[in-house]
Amino acid sequence: xxxxxxxxxxxxxxxxxxxxxxxxxxxxxxxxxxxxxxxxxxxxxxxxxxxxxxxxxxxxxxxxxxxxxxxxxxxxxxxxxxxxxxxxxxxxxxxxxxxxxxxxxxxxxxxxxxxxxxxxxxxxxxxxxxxxxxxxxxxxxxxxxxxxxxxxxxxxxxxxxxxxxxxxxxxxxxxxxx
Amino acid sequence: xxxxxxxxxxxxxxxxxxxxxxxxxxxxxxxxxxxxxxxxxxxxxxxxxxxxxxxxxxxxxxxxxxxxxxxxxxxxxxxxxxxxxxxxxxxxxxxxxxxxxxxxxxxxxxxxxxxxxxxxxxxxxxxxxxxxxxxxxxxxxxxxxxxxxxxxxxxxxxxxxxxxxxxxxxxxxxxxxxxxxxxxxxx
Numbered sequence: 001x002x003x004x005x006x007x008x009x010x011x012x013x014x015x016x017x018x019x020x021x022x023x024x025x026x027x028x029x030x031x032x033x034x035x036x037x038x039x040x041x042x043x044x045x046x047x048x049x050x051x052x053x054x055x056x057x058x059x060x061x062x063x064x065x066x067x068x069x070x071x072x073x074x075x076x077x078x079x080x081x082x083x084x085x086x087x088x089x090x091x092x093x094x095x096x097x098x099x100x101x102x103x104x105x106x107x108x109x110x111x112x113x114x115x116x117x118x119x120x121x122x123x124x125x126x127x128x129x130x131x132x133x134x135x136x137x138x139x140x141x142x143x144x145x146x147x148x149x150x151x152x153x154x155x156x157x158x159x160x161x162x163x164x165x166x167x168x169x170x171x172x173x174x175x176x177x178x
Numbered sequence: 179x180x181x182x183x184x185x186x187x188x189x190x191x192x193x194x195x196x197x198x199x200x201x202x203x204x205x206x207x208x209x210x211x212x213x214x215x216x217x218x219x220x221x222x223x224x225x226x227x228x229x230x231x232x233x234x235x236x237x238x239x240x241x242x243x244x245x246x247x248x249x250x251x252x253x254x255x256x257x258x259x260x261x262x263x264x265x266x267x268x269x270x271x272x273x274x275x276x277x278x279x280x281x282x283x284x285x286x287x288x289x290x291x292x293x294x295x296x297x298x299x300x301x302x303x304x305x306x307x308x309x310x311x312x313x314x315x316x317x318x319x320x321x322x323x324x325x326x327x328x329x330x331x332x333x334x335x336x337x338x339x340x341x342x343x344x345x346x347x348x349x350x351x352x353x354x355x356x357x358x359x360x361x362x363x364x365x
Contacts, residue, residue: 010198012361016347018199019221023228025191030233032184034245037192039273043292043299051300063306077182079277081189086281088190089197098283102204102270118290124269125276125294126301127261132273133302134313135258136248139266140192140274142255143222146248148229150323150335153250158222160259162211165267169211172267 011093026148035074038141040132042079044068108178135160193278195221200361202278202287204270211267215358216350223343230336250327252317254310 029035048070051058059070090096100114101107110116132138135157137145146154199221200206209215236242266272271279271287273295279287302310319327325335350356 012200013195013198015199015217015220016224018195019224020228021198022192022195022221022225023232025188025195026225026229027232027236028191029188030242030245031236032188033180034242035185035188036245037188039277040295040299043273043295044303047296047299047303050296061304061306063303067306068303074181074185077185078189078192081186081191082193082196082274082277083189083281084186085190085193085195086197086202086278087193089194090202090282093198095197096283098285100285102284102286105205105208106270114286117286121269121271121286122290122294122297124265124271125291126298127265128269128272129295129298130302131258131261131263131265133258133299133306134254134310135256135262136251136254138262138274139222139272142248144225144229145246147222147226148233149244149247150230150325150339151248151250152319152322152324152327153248153255154226155324156250156252156255157259157262160256161263161266164260164263165211166213166263168264169208169267173212 009092011095022144023148026144033074035078036141036145037078038075038137038145039079039082040129040138040141041068042073042075043129044133045071045073045076105178109173109176192274193281196275196278197282201275202282202284206358207270207272207275208267209358210356211263213356216356217358219356220347220350223346227340227343231340234332234336247321247323249314249321250319251314252319254313254316257313 026037029037045068048059048064048068049072052064052070059065064070087096101112101117106117128138132141136142136153137157142157143154146157196202199217201218201221206215206217210218233242233244237244262272271291276287276291276295280291324330325332
């Protein structure tokens, strides 16, 4: 019992153990809810809801009518659970802290400007959500959820993300001593 | 119950596993692209193998059906992935890990992250007919699986995939390639 609690409070788990837990979770999602995991979809449902509140005219289009309905969907509840799970994990291990910048490595390369970090995150998030939309899902919704079904798209997507991710990060870190 | 208890419970495990693997931190995500720390890859491939075996065993038993096999339409999968990779390596997060980062108190994830994802979602929705509907028709193979596409045996394909991943893990652990810096386990 004590060993189990100690393990739950550990700051890091082996990626093999944590990844296997996510694998079991994907199976659980299918068994309990007939759903696949995904994170980018929640933002589509939510922005639809926001736009509908501002003006119903904004959601009077093909996408919000036939593809992703505005509203508090299964994916939105999943996102709420995701936040909670990460919060409890971080609280128990002492990894929870209010931060405005990532720890260490980011600061050594990009400096300590909060504005710079927040602007980069904002524009990157736009690219991430738009890219996930084009591809048919994100790391969870396409790579993992497609991967467990052995869909070629999952592996093609991961390959493409690495094809830009690797050269760009090598370029950003060129000549930096980290 | 099924409307919100199940997804919140499932999401909880999802967020827990991301946070425990450290993927809610900028370094972990970026260092996979720099080949310095392959935790992201190890995490994803573990999830895929466990999930694939689990799901297909249950499908074989006739207990579940796969809700959706993600569609393969080459141009969209590739261009989307290329754009996604740019954002992921710049910010060191993706939609799921952004939420996990927000849960651990990272305000740079919670505030500009959420606003950016909502903006991107709106942009995608309002350009859907003009952009997505055109791209999706190029080289569209529908909801195929690898074994269906190439007419392979289902269990052989899954077994080969699982064995390949396990051998890769064995090689990575033996060679210490992409092992990353030791994790800070202090509390």
